[in-house]
Amino acid sequence: MAASMLKVALGNRALSSGARDALWKLGRLNHVAIAVPEMEKARSFYREMLGARVSEPVALPEHGVLTAFVELGNAKLELLEPLGPDSPIRRFLQKNRGGGMHHICIEVDHLPAAVEQLRAREVRTLSREARIGAHGKPVIFLHPKDCGGVLVELEEA
Amino acid sequence: MAASMLKVALGNRALSSGARDALWKLGRLNHVAIAVPEMEKARSFYREMLGARVSEPVALPEHGVLTAFVELGNAKLELLEPLGPDSPIRRFLQKNRGGGMHHICIEVDHLPAAVEQLRAREVRTLSREARIGAHGKPVIFLHPKDCGGVLVELEEA
Secondary structure: OHHHHHHHHHHHHHHHHHHHOOOOOEEEEEEEEEEOOOHHHHHHHHHHHOOOEEOOOEEEOOOOEEEEEEEOOOOEEEEEEEOOOOOOOHHHHHHOOOOEEEEEEEEEOOHHHHHHHHHHOOOOEOOOOOEEOOOOOEEEEEOHHHOOOOOEEEEEO | OHHHHHHHHHHHHHHHHHHHOOOOOEEEEEEEEEEOOOHHHHHHHHHHHOOOEEOOOEEEOOOOEEEEEEEOOOOEEEEEEEOOOOOOOHHHHHHOOOOEEEEEEEEEOOHHHHHHHHHHOOOOEOOOOOEEOOOOOEEEEEOHHHOOOOOEEEEEO
């Protein structure tokens, strides 16, 4: 984990002061994304079994996914079905055939500042630039190996 | 997924009417649990790298875990480090050495009614009875094979 590497490189004091001087702030948990092999089965589970409100599916061909949201009041689950041959979740579903938790999305108040500071601290991003996400806002993914095995999406609030 | 099996057994009409007549209601997303091999590295990542508020670790020997919470305002991340030889997350970490998303916890207003209705619809629970969870409230886990590959914890709100 990059945190531990930096701890060695900079010492605790530098890390703590970095957190205090941050030019950006972490915000709410926007959603938990769940990869699903069959969107209609997944929508039916959350709607009929758990009684949740579930949105209609929306295709996002530029992201290679079909998406639908499960509304839990304070946060959402984002159901993701692969769309197209180059879908970024196709490999995940090959390893996890029944589906599973894919990533978490946390809001930040200033995405460029967050990306710059995290990169300076050796947290990698999966793409060079932010892209426009499912909510029409800039998003970027952090490398799971630098985030304790968790794929973290940051979204500009 | 059990939803699809029931669809075959009962037809869409019965499932829809079941959801409307529910004796319990799904509530907020309480937390996303993340299994971590080293609690202090994980706490440091969320605190120093992401600037989040992170609680002190608390040992829950009866659950076989050391826990700490990352406060995101609307919801929490629950960091889980294995505690003791029979920890329920030890096997997960053998498969996912760097850590990873372990389960989601959703609140319900009436846990016994939820369990009874879900069991009647062939959604299995991992234990026969609810237990007292990290927040001092009754919790039960649903079988991930019946929930699209996601380990779902229900907590009485």
